[in-house]
Amino acid sequence: MGSESQDLELWLEDSMQRWAEQGQFPRDKSIQLERMVARMAHQEKRRRKIRAVFSFVATFIACIWLLFTNCPVAAANYFSGPTPAYPLSLSILPVLISLAVPFIVWEKSAGHKINDEVRYE
């Protein structure tokens, strides 16, 4: 009885898998899927470019900010003089933050939203 049931299970699985493999797929739907993948690939490239530009700008601003804040301190320490005040360094930080925050928000919301419920493995 157990063996018979096992045979039926194997036969069912094999038949149903073969049945699924012979599935016909409408050509128009196939083209739609292809276009969808092409669109996602295009969006991905665009996002990668924007990300690279944002990273470059952020790094550049960070470097400038570090330069303006740290170099005078290092120079003042070296010469044992008073640390000069650089109002520019204070104004760059909010700029950096105001650029970084929208970028992070955009990064999180744009593009795909993968549902955690889906298990890929």
Place this chain on the structure above:
Amino acid sequence: MGEEEFIKLLHAEEGKLYRIALAILCNEQDAWDALQQATERAWYGRGTLRGGDKAFPAWIKKILVNQSLNILRSKKRITPTDPQEMWDLLDSPGEDITDMGLIWEFVMKLGAEHRKVVVLRYLGGLSLKEIASELGISLGTVKSRLNTAHSRLREKISDNH
């Protein structure tokens, strides 16, 4: 994995995936939605694929089954496509129906609850525990439904011969 490679692998599997989604959801529009969503998730999640091209069919099938189950859960009541229309959609002209066509005809004649268990087990490749968890029923109920489905299928097969 690049765009062209992904499309090539997807084209090789799309017919099978569509049939599996149709078999689980019994609704043409929902099956198409599930396939589109699975494609999107597979595209963005392709970095997680281990095993290369060979692993792709099983991987995307798993995504599709999960996606179909998400749709099944989100829509408590799915309006099934008319059974005859469903049969026309799933029937492949010219295929050897000795086993494959008949098996689907038999499965379609099972009640919705039994059909779901059979489809998830043999097409979706889910374990009994997974089926129980996905359908929100006990393991005993899954086993019982599967046994009943086996008995009915056995009867139909012997009637047919």
